[in-house]
Amino acid sequence: GTLDNANLTANRTWTLPDNSGTIALLSDIPVAETDPVWTADKAANTSITGNWSFQNDLTIGSDDTDALTVKAASTFEADVTIGSATSDVNVQIQNDNTRPALSVTSTGSVPAVDVNGSVEVSDGDINLGNNSRLVVSSNSLTTPFVSLTNTNAAFNDFMLSVSSNGTGKGASFTTVDANAATFSNNSAVYPAVHVQNTNTINPWAMRVTGWIDISEGPSRLFANTGPGITPTAKIQIKNSSDLLNASGYLMIIDNTESSFNDDAAYFGSKVGRGIAVENESPNNPAILVQNNEMTSNSTAIQVNQGRVLLSYTKDPVPNASDQFDLSGFGYASVIKLTGTTGAGSITALPAGAPGQILYIINATGNSVTLPSLLGTIADGKMIILVSDGTNWYVQ
Numbered sequence: 001g002t003l004d005n006a007n008l009t010a011n012r013t014w015t016l017p018d019n020s021g022t023i024a025l026l027s028d029i030p031v032a033e034t035d036p037v038w039t040a041d042k043a044a045n046t047s048i049t050g051n052w053s054f055q056n057d058l059t060i061g062s063d064d065t066d067a068l069t070v071k072a073a074s075t076f077e078a079d080v081t082i083g084s085a086t087s088d089v090n091v092q093i094q095n096d097n098t099r100p101a102l103s104v105t106s107t108g109s110v111p112a113v114d115v116n117g118s119v120e121v122s123d124g125d126i127n128l129g130n131n132s133r134l135v136v137s138s139n140s141l142t143t144p145f146v147s148l149t150n151t152n153a154a155f156n157d158f159m160l161s162v163s164s165n166g167t168g169k170g171a172s173f174t175t176v177d178a179n180a181a182t183f184s185n186n187s188a189v190y191p192a193v194h195v196q197n198t199n200t201i202n203p204w205a206m207r208v209t210g211w212i213d214i215s216e217g218p219s220r221l222f223a224n225t226g227p228g229i230t231p232t233a234k235i236q237i238k239n240s241s242d243l244l245n246a247s248g249y250l251m252i253i254d255n256t257e258s259s260f261n262d263d264a265a266y267f268g269s270k271v272g273r274g275i276a277v278e279n280e281s282p283n284n285p286a287i288l289v290q291n292n293e294m295t296s297n298s299t300a301i302q303v304n305q306g307r308v309l310l311s312y313t314k315d316p317v318p319n320a321s322d323q324f325d326l327s328g329f330g331y332a333s334v335i336k337l338t339g340t341t342g343a344g345s346i347t348a349l350p351a352g353a354p355g356q357i358l359y360i361i362n363a364t365g366n367s368v369t370l371p372s373l374l375g376t377i378a379d380g381k382m383i384i385l386v387s388d389g390t391n392w393y394v395q
Contacts (some may be wrong), residue, residue: 236252311331312333313335318344322342323347324327325347327349332350334361336359337360337377346360346369349392350390352391355388362379362380370383
């Protein structure tokens, strides 16, 4: 009701309750809390000022249309869970790009971020700076650790680019008992692997320790030299050791398993030599040809067309007695004698090898006598000698 003293006929006393009732005096109202503890539900919009402490579980909003806006720097000193396995939750972190939108730091060996599931970057780069690196380790994975797939038919760049500006290697592939790397494509124009060294002084493009196997399918070693391409050799095999390998060959071309009439090797040239062979051995030939078919049809060398040129020299010079010493001319198959003033003689022949044939031409203008009673070569005539490795025999 209303307290009114206008109609009172005598003195009256009003007794008002203290701060425990519904009416209190100003002196009974306690001072407002500066650090309140909020334990009650708040259904309406509420602005929170001052420092607040929430002692119990806190739920903000009743559905995904409610929002929480925090404009202050925040610190979480315990685990934070966002969403659950049954909730459709999306966390967006964005800023004005003046600094990273998300910074995660771990000072120990434990990963700074542990992801159980896939990670998708729809636009932008994954930049590993300073001492960062990608490390993948698993003892149960049965699919590729790193998989790059291009579905853009117009893409013509590298799907994977590895660059090293120092002396370190660009990439390393290692495995225990499988292919360390497999490259495949379906192009009739471009190779599956293109290795290029842009150094113009010593352009080593590839170094292989082990075998190169081209046995499967239409595999072959192919080199096409065009205008402006002037290497010393398309294939160069050099032994830099004092010893050869166990087989004694730097190159082996073996076609003994084939039952077809195919050649083990083919060498062709239009203007230059089809094959050039050179060695520096005093005991072994530059070319050893051997046919293991021990029959009358066993042919070691067959010349279908063209001349056969033998090593030739006319360097022997007679002494004052018109004598020729041919012991130092074992490298020649044809020796031409010139320059005597009278009848000459040969004091020594080269040390012959078994089966070696020697042709001696006498163009001295005089007769020349052979050693060991082998006879005389008339002027303008030639004689053929064959060696058994010990002695020479005249035809």
